[in-house]
Structures are given as structure tokens and as C-alpha cells.
Amino acid sequence: MSGMKKKGNAAKYIFIMLSAAVIVTAVIQRLYVTVQGEYWQENHAAVERAMSETELAAVSKIETFRLAEEYTVIFGRDDEQRELIVWVGENEIHAEYASAGVSAQEVAEAVKRKDSGAEILRIVPGKLGGEWVWEVFYKLKQEKGTRHYYDYYRFSDGRLLETYTLGLMR
Numbered sequence: 001m002s003g004m005k006k007k008g009n010a011a012k013y014i015f016i017m018l019s020a021a022v023i024v025t026a027v028i029q030r031l032y033v034t035v036q037g038e039y040w041q042e043n044h045a046a047v048e049r050a051m052s053e054t055e056l057a058a059v060s061k062i063e064t065f066r067l068a069e070e071y072t073v074i075f076g077r078d079d080e081q082r083e084l085i086v087w088v089g090e091n092e093i094h095a096e097y098a099s100a101g102v103s104a105q106e107v108a109e110a111v112k113r114k115d116s117g118a119e120i121l122r123i124v125p126g127k128l129g130g131e132w133v134w135e136v137f138y139k140l141k142q143e144k145g146t147r148h149y150y151d152y153y154r155f156s157d158g159r160l161l162e163t164y165t166l167g168l169m170r
Contacts, residue, residue, distance in 0.1 A: 046072035046088040054086050054095040055079070065126035065135060073125045085125055087132065094132065102158035107134040110158060111151060115140055118149075128152045128161060145169050 043062050050056045055078040063073040065087070074086040083098035104123045111118050115138075122137040132155040139148045148166040153159065 043072060047074060049093060050074050050076075050086040050088055050095070053093050054084070056084055056086050056095065063124045065124050067126060067128060067135070069127065071126060087125060087127065089127075094127075096132065096155065101132075101155040102134070102153070104134060106158055107136055107153045110153060110160070111136050111138055114151075114160075115149075117141060121148075125155060126152075131161065132156070133161060134158075142168070 047056075047059055047062070056074065056076050057079045059074055059076040061075040063075075065071040065073055069089050072088045074088065076084055076086070078084050078097075085096050085098055087094045107123060108120055111120060117140055118138045119140070120136060120138045122135075124135050126133050126135045128135075133152045134155060136151040136153065137148070138151070139146050145168045147168050150164040150166075151160060152162045154161055
């Protein structure tokens with residue numbers, strides 16, 4: 001009899017544990033959707049605006065750029081399948097064909113030429129001082145630790161405009 005009681009208790013504990021796992025998963029999922037919901041709505045609104053005010057016909061990727069102003073940067077194509085980049089800000093919208101400027105790959109190569117040990121963490125189009133740019137965030141390991149940098153390259157010709165150096169991390 002005691003063997004059956006142990007099996008019954010084990011089944012109860014397994015049921016309780018599985019039920020708790022399902023509840024915790026549902027709570028985490030709901031929290032994620034709540035937190036991300038505003039971000040998704042902002043991206044959706046930016047895409048709708050870009051499609052109505054530019055030649056953008058299809059979206060392939062969306063990034064966010066934050067400096068003095070915030071931009072939702074949309075990568076996509078027009079009706080003729082030409083690559084297009086659209087910067088959507090609160091008070092302005094700007095579109096450029098990818099062929100009108102340098103590519104993210106060209107900018108990455110420029111960073112590597114400047115600092116061969118650079119580990120590039122992110123490249124995103126943005127705006128710096130009235131110029132459309134590529135922002136490159138990267139890190140370099142040095143003797144005393146790791147230092148992070150932001151380089152800004154002009155979108156149209158790839159010229160380095162500015163470098164911001166962050167503090168040393170040990």
C-alpha cells in the first residue's frame with residue numbers, strides 16, 4: 001500500500017511542478033509582449049509612414065539610432081527592387097538609395113584599416129550634426145583593458161567625421 005501512496009504523491013508533485021512551469025512561462029511571455037508592444041507599435045508606425053512618404057515598398061530590416069535625435073532606420077526595397085534606406089525621425093523623414101552611399105561593409109573595412117584589432121559590435125545608419133552617417137560601435141582590447149568607440153562615417157562618401165571614445169573597462 002505504501003508503494004502506491006508514494007507513486008500517487010510523486011504524480012501529484014510532477015503535476016504541480018508542470019502546472020507551475022506553465023504558469024511561469026505564460027507570465028514571462030505576457031510580460032515580454034507588454035514590454036515589447038510599444039517598440040513594435042513604434043516600428044509599425046514608422047514603416048507605414050515610410051511607405052506612404054517615400055518609395056519604400058518592402059521592408060527587410062529595422063534598426064534604431066539614438067544620439068541627439070532618435071530615428072527608426074528601415075532597410076528595404078522600392079518597387080523596382082532597388083535597395084533603399086529610410087530614416088524616420090519625429091520631425092523628419094529621409095530616404096537614400098543604398099547605391100548613393102557607402103555600404104556598412106565598406107565602413108567596417110575602414111574601421112579595420114584604422115584599428116586592425118577592432119571588434120565591431122554594431123553598425124547602423126544615423127544622423128550626426130546635420131549629416132547622414134553610419135555609426136560604428138566597436139571595442140579594442142588594450143594593455144590596461146578594453147575601450148569602446150563610436151565612429152561616425154558620412155553616408156555619401158564614407159569620410160570619417162567623428163570618433164567618440166568611452167572609458168576604459170578592465
